[in-house]
Amino acid sequence: MEQDILKKSYQSKLKKPLKSSVKRALIVNYFMNRNRHFSVEELYDEIKKMSLKISYSTVYRTLNLLSSIGLARECVFKDGMTRFEPAHRSRHHDHLVCERCGKIIEFEEPKIEKLQKEVARRHKFTVDWHRMELYGLCAECKKKEKL
Amino acid sequence: MEQDILKKSYQSKLKKPLKSSVKRALIVNYFMNRNRHFSVEELYDEIKKMSLKISYSTVYRTLNLLSSIGLARECVFKDGMTRFEPAHRSRHHDHLVCERCGKIIEFEEPKIEKLQKEVARRHKFTVDWHRMELYGLCAECKKKEKL
DNA sequence: TTGATTTTGAAAATCATTTTCAATTATATA
């Protein structure tokens, strides 16, 4: 069961024990089967759509839980809303964000990472993490633009 | 007078005319003489310290005005608070943010910019702007860490 | 000076997120 991953991961971090719960299972299940970003609202709506009762409190709580044990990554783009993505599916990456349609494209560019490290070294800075987002127009929206 | 820059810049953008105002002059003056980031609270406190009356509404309004005509740049780092920086002092740059003391270091790295453009091209994406922040520990905080 | 328009600040509204708290549920153990 998917919650087991969570339990182990969580309890190994020396917090209070986790009791199993239907609601949390629901959220974790959605989360584990997602391989891209989603907003809290998106997840909430999805569960509601299955005509299942859930509250935002629980959604936020569970997502923060996943985040705190490193299973989820949080991204906050320009719109200021928190999105989550599964950390188990992909390595660190950066984002291209379309300002027209909101599409989010992930990319990795090791050469940039290397240069970032260089910059940090130059400033005697130790980098824990970074975020990099390129905002603009995606191919599809550019096409529409031209019509 | 510094407000003139604002007036010209603003009115040339075809909006309603600007009347001169002491409060706005105060804020614009602070802004123009700043060459680094500041939070809204920082500016507000600074003006209050001079025992001058001002309200947050006015501060926000004026800063947003400066932003809308391109004189100010807005940055939102991990803490979620909006900071402003004068756009007239420096070119585009990215940031190193110390997670311990909050220090913000600016840097430019043309090689990274070039690689970003390459990434965008690869995805047929047109980039309008980007943000890149490296979070970690600055040299001073690392030193303290070791004691 | 008047009349029209902009600016201001206090208070209320927003909006995503977090917290509170009482009721419900899971679990360990008697």
Place this chain on the structure above:
DNA sequence: TATATAATTGAAAATGATTTTCAAAATCAA
């Protein structure tokens, strides 16, 4: 299996940064 203990839940309230409202004050053009 019953009971005690602790975790989970959701509704509603709280939060906190920012924006909006609205009536009063200030500015400007004629």
